[in-house]
Amino acid sequence: MARILTIANQKGGVGKTTTAVNIAASLSVMEKRTLLVDLDPQANATSGVGGTPGGDAERNIYRVLMGEIPVAEAVRATDLSYLFLLPASYDLIGAEIELVTMERRERRLAEALAPLAGEFEVIVIDCPPSLGLLTVNALFASDSVMIPLQCEYYALEGLSSLFRTIDRIREGMNPLLRIEGVVLTMFDARNNLAHQVAEEARGILKDQVFQTVIPRNVRLSESPSHGKPALLYAVASRGAQSYLELAREMVTRWNAK
Amino acid sequence: MARILTIANQKGGVGKTTTAVNIAASLSVMEKRTLLVDLDPQANATSGVGGTPGGDAERNIYRVLMGEIPVAEAVRATDLSYLFLLPASYDLIGAEIELVTMERRERRLAEALAPLAGEFEVIVIDCPPSLGLLTVNALFASDSVMIPLQCEYYALEGLSSLFRTIDRIREGMNPLLRIEGVVLTMFDARNNLAHQVAEEARGILKDQVFQTVIPRNVRLSESPSHGKPALLYAVASRGAQSYLELAREMVTRWNAK
Numbered sequence: 001m002a003r004i005l006t007i008a009n010q011k012g013g014v015g016k017t018t019t020a021v022n023i024a025a026s027l028s029v030m031e032k033r034t035l036l037v038d039l040d041p042q043a044n045a046t047s048g049v050g051g052t053p054g055g056d057a058e059r060n061i062y063r064v065l066m067g068e069i070p071v072a073e074a075v076r077a078t079d080l081s082y083l084f085l086l087p088a089s090y091d092l093i094g095a096e097i098e099l100v101t102m103e104r105r106e107r108r109l110a111e112a113l114a115p116l117a118g119e120f121e122v123i124v125i126d127c128p129p130s131l132g133l134l135t136v137n138a139l140f141a142s143d144s145v146m147i148p149l150q151c152e153y154y155a156l157e158g159l160s161s162l163f164r165t166i167d168r169i170r171e172g173m174n175p176l177l178r179i180e181g182v183v184l185t186m187f188d189a190r191n192n193l194a195h196q197v198a199e200e201a202r203g204i205l206k207d208q209v210f211q212t213v214i215p216r217n218v219r220l221s222e223s224p225s226h227g228k229p230a231l232l233y234a235v236a237s238r239g240a241q242s243y244l245e246l247a248r249e250m251v252t253r254w255n256a257k
Numbered sequence: 258m259a260r261i262l263t264i265a266n267q268k269g270g271v272g273k274t275t276t277a278v279n280i281a282a283s284l285s286v287m288e289k290r291t292l293l294v295d296l297d298p299q300a301n302a303t304s305g306v307g308g309t310p311g312g313d314a315e316r317n318i319y320r321v322l323m324g325e326i327p328v329a330e331a332v333r334a335t336d337l338s339y340l341f342l343l344p345a346s347y348d349l350i351g352a353e354i355e356l357v358t359m360e361r362r363e364r365r366l367a368e369a370l371a372p373l374a375g376e377f378e379v380i381v382i383d384c385p386p387s388l389g390l391l392t393v394n395a396l397f398a399s400d401s402v403m404i405p406l407q408c409e410y411y412a413l414e415g416l417s418s419l420f421r422t423i424d425r426i427r428e429g430m431n432p433l434l435r436i437e438g439v440v441l442t443m444f445d446a447r448n449n450l451a452h453q454v455a456e457e458a459r460g461i462l463k464d465q466v467f468q469t470v471i472p473r474n475v476r477l478s479e480s481p482s483h484g485k486p487a488l489l490y491a492v493a494s495r496g497a498q499s500y501l502e503l504a505r506e507m508v509t510r511w512n513a514k
């Protein structure tokens with residue numbers, strides 16, 4: 001049975017897509033069959049692994065959510081042999097409004113992914129920067145949620161509404177939803193604010209914060225322009241190495257349980 | 258009659274709030290009576306000028322949009338004598354879903370702000386990172402839209418869907434909506450990617466890109482933790498100065514017409 005991991009935070013630009021793409025790539029080089037699901041209308045995770053937004057011949061997550069095609073038809077291979085992609089399309093923008101009036105509106109992703117449970121070891125879902133119906137669908141479908149936290153003031157402010165939403169999902173729809181952990185991103189050691197935010201986050205969240213910290217590293221922001229995860233674009237970079245380390249830390253926790 | 262300016266981009270973390278807060282503050286020290294409207298459930302612009310998310314006694318933009326209180330009751334003073342705030346609250350998260358089934362759902366902000374048109378010279382609206390009903394309300398109510406563009410690859414990718422949405426609003430609802438301009442943000446001169454993105458943006462968008470470029474400057478990310486715009490926290494910083502320059506460039510264009 002696949003573990004389903006959502007990468008979520010309604011604060012924008014905190015590193016959700018960069019984390020989803022590079023965690024999925026790191027898990028795949030540990031030879032775990034991994035599916036990256038792009039649930040963001042911006043389709044950044046799709047282009048981050050070299051996919052075409054919209055998918056080939058319109059085979060994408062939007063059409064799966066709308067029940068027009070079975071999920072298996074939308075799954076694509078990537079440059080990494082154990083990594084597969086379920087691409088997003090721009091018309092996902094309309095999905096939030098369309099879902100409002102649909103039956104089982106928050107379960108549609110869980111039901112759509114169910115046929116794939118036996119085919120993958122891990123499913124990683126990238127979310128848009130909001131707590132709307134797309135993110136709710138992802139949290140409903142997931143075993144756990146990983147929260148990227150940019151080491152900035154506004155990002156810390158947003159944590160409480162995210163935890164409130166996670167609690168709401170746990171009470172109502174998905175009682176087993178766990179917090180996989182909070183990962184500090186874009187950490188710039190020269191910057192006082194980054195140290196302050198990191199200390200405050202560890203103070204409040206204790207061991208829910210991963211030991212691995214993702215540094216600000218220009219290779220991480222360059223790699224999407226080449227359509228590659230960092231470990232294919234600049235494997236020796238601190239950025240690529242920190243995500244390999246994060247994946248190892250997460251898997252070690254899984255094996256320990 | 259107030260000029261209404263929306264700061265929008267569905268890409269997250271590109272500097273929408275930082276631009277809204279610091280442009281509004283810069284306009285206010287030019288002694289233009291300015292209202293900052295926070296339409297983002299994260300309420301970052303509210304805390305960026307020292308306000309309390311939710312407003313005093315629940316007087317905020319959510320209750321104004323729902324028709325529960327008149328807009329004048331929600332307007333607050335700030336530390337700057339010509340700057341006023343219309344605060345956001347966390348329950349704006351639910352507004353997108355609630356608005357879907359309401360009458361005149363995309364015009365509610367325009368109608369709510371109408372009574373204030375004579376009281377302010379400029380109204381600046383900060384938006385959440387999405388193209389949902391809150392951002393559509395802002396674009397419907399506005400004379401023009403300013404687009405912060407982070408000098409990164411993913412941010413450039415997102416421009417085309419934003420322009421498509423602006424065109425849609427222009428055709429359907431607000432034919433007079435102009436593009437105020439695209440402002441390059443978090444520009445790090447040591448970083449090749451930033452130069453590449455800036456060149457590409459100027460190549461495609463030509464003089465729609467402001468001459469003023471906002472540099473990456475730590476004072477801009479520190480000032481929100483003090484509840485102050487940069488010109489009150491560190492007026493001599495390159496960050497604060499670049500926003501004063503941007504406001505001057507924009508006002509010069511207004512006076513030239």
Ligand SMILES: Nc1ncnc2c1ncn2[C@@H]1O[C@H](COP(=O)(O)OP(=O)(O)OP(=O)(O)O)[C@@H](O)[C@H]1O
Nearest residue numbers: 012013014015016017018129186216217221269409
């Ligand atoms: N550790 C890092 N070092 C340097 N740049 C980074 C790092 N992580 C992410 N970036 C860059 O910062 C920007 C924001 O990251 P990203 O797009 O992954 O965030 P996001 O949370 O997915 O954004 P959105 O809210 O729009 O979905 C991107 O341009 C990305 O390339």
Ligand SMILES: Nc1ncnc2c1ncn2[C@@H]1O[C@H](COP(=O)(O)OP(=O)(O)OP(=O)(O)O)[C@@H](O)[C@H]1O
Nearest residue numbers: 012152269270271272273274275386443473474478
């Ligand atoms: N020029 C700059 N230099 C350094 N830091 C900046 C700059 N502009 C913004 N920041 C910081 O980068 C982060 C993202 O900026 P901001 O929150 O303004 O973006 P946003 O587009 O409003 O994000 P969201 O999509 O979540 O609304 C914030 O922590 C902010 O303090």
Ligand SMILES: [Mg+2]
Nearest residue numbers: 016017040044
């Ligand atoms: Mg993203």
Ligand SMILES: [Mg+2]
Nearest residue numbers: 273274297301
């Ligand atoms: Mg913002």
